[in-house]
Amino acid sequence: MSGRGARSLGSTAFPIPFTHTRQTQPAPQRQDRSNVLQIRNLTKIYEDGTVALHDISFEVKDGEFLVIIGLSGSGKSTLLRCINRLIEPTSGQVIWDDVDITAANQGELRRIRRQIGMIFQHFNLVKRLPVLTNVLTGRLGYVSTWRSILGRWPREDRERAFRNLELVGIAEKAYNRADELSGGQQQRVGIARALMQEPRLLLADEPVASLDPATSHSVMKYIEQLNREMGVTVLCSLHFLSLARTYATRIIALKAGEIVFDGDPLDIDDRRFKEIYGEEAVEVEIR
């Protein structure tokens, strides 16, 4: 598996336009593109009255790399967190594989969550714990409370953890404390943790917003690799359109909690851009 990963990373020559590459290598899972995730009339109103999401509906096909763009405060984080109910939606439904996540009880919700990986802008690793333990926590939804607390992780989970660390290229850091790693390395640990869940869906909330441009691309490529080689459906929020164009198969743009664009990355022209980011933002982006 790690061999495959290494080959793939080496062969993905950047900056060849990504859409082109994808069209020439259709993944087998994408033949039957059923809608695995349906968002129906999702609304989130925070306790202070902020309407973060307003009646959002869309569907996600299996294997899509869906990028959500929008200004900060447009509701990207809220949307992603409503999907695995880290934030309780005010109304509306999130349907995953014909299961209504919004109607699930606590036990069901945990079983759904364990199939949905998540990575974060600030990585959200447990800083004082070793990298290996951080990665193993990705299995918490599968391992009994006592086994996990006593550190008696199943042998195959340990092996899986090392495989995943190798996959993201930091196996030698397994026993370091998480906060000893650089930002890019920490995000790769985050990806390895999400991989432990063997996720079918990956939620990524501005995963590269705290990284420099070069590191950003290396992290995005790992996410792309999950999407293309393991068939993981990806919902990823990004701040910059340029990154979104490079990696997305489809883009949804949010503005003030509403969808203002949903379609192919190449269809975002100047007019659309202004709609999403506002008139003043154009210059900034161009410069």
Added chain:
Amino acid sequence: MARENSAEKNSPSIRNPSLAALLSLLVPGLGQILSGRRERGVSILLTTVVLLALVAWLKFWDLAPLILPFWLYNAWDARQLVLGRRVNTTLLVLLAALLTYSVGWRVTEIDVTQFVEGAPKIRPFVSGLLRPNYLTREIEYGEAKSPVEVPCSDNPPPLSPGPELPRITLDRPCANPGEPLEVFGEGFPPNIKGELWWENTIGDQSRLRVGREFVDFQTDDQGRFQAQIVVPQVTNENPQTHYVEARYVTHVGPLTVSETTYLVVQRMGETIAQALMATTLGALLAVFFSFPAARNLMAFHPVAILLYYVTRGMLNILRAIEPLIMAIVFVVWVGLGPFAGVLALTVHSIAALGKLYSEAIESIEPGPIEAITATGANRIQVIWFAVLPQVWPPFIAFTVYRWDINVRMSTIIGFVGGGGIGFLLQQWIRLTDFRSAGAAIWAIALVVTVLDFLSREVRRRVV
């Protein structure tokens, strides 16, 4: 400018500086109020009223004139305000402080003379403190006795010095009250000082004097001495046998560890153990209470929020009660001794640590909790993997620090019967055994310093 501004804001307004000054002279602050500076004027008026009321209530009439500088300057201030000139608020405050501090000085009975003149009174204490008696030489008591008939009968018993040493011999076998009597000693340790005592027929003993001076003796290189005593008055006129006694105390052998030291070490151990037990018990219970006292963990449900307020309130009340007072209560409850101290310190530690722990929990990063929750972990797993790793370092740091504090507090608690070194120290101070008290105080200082160092090291390492 300023004048016109204020005139616009608060009308009616006076524009005559002399009138303003006069008004303020009559009623402090009035000129300021009427010239549009209401807040300043009211502050001045209130300050004056409060200060004068204080003086009147305490009947410190002689201090009343000290209000004058403030009063006069307030009139000047009103004038300057109306003229639109710069005013000096700092000076106004300082002048008000003059009377305030004078009253404070008197209320707290500060007495510099007493402070200076009383200093010599603590000399015994300081000298004890400077000479803690950790080490001592073994002491040997010795005595020799000789009978003497007082007053002289017609045929007194013959002088018959015994064979064993040391011994004393008198120059004659009988004497009358008030007569001098020569005492010879031999076989004593060389070059020591000793005391001479008188023992009457019923065994009462008193130290012999000539005039007002005690009669002491000093032996020579051979362990001999010669001294003159005056026979004391006796009650019975019939001749009876009394005794002259030579007593001495010698320090023999090398310096050895004193009884005080053993006591100090033993009781210091008790104090440290007391603090250890109290900190451990307190920490365990504090952990238990800290989770419901952490707002971020309890925000999920109204009942939980209620529990939060109840726990918080309880911890705050407990923390407000000084351990010394708790110790008094527990001494009544479980009796004198270290256990009472342990209980008092435990209760206080629960409150203090519970608050600190809960604040540590409240300040954890939410990110890891979010991430672990997203993996499908249950609540226990989230606490174990995302909360605990973030809170145990501050928990340990606070706990070690609390132990350090508890050792210090436990010395105080001993004063009210809570056991430990404080108990001993308090007794020695009462018995004016300042050298032993000094030994205890230095031991406390040493232990506190060492613990302070250790706790700092531990805190440095875990955080």
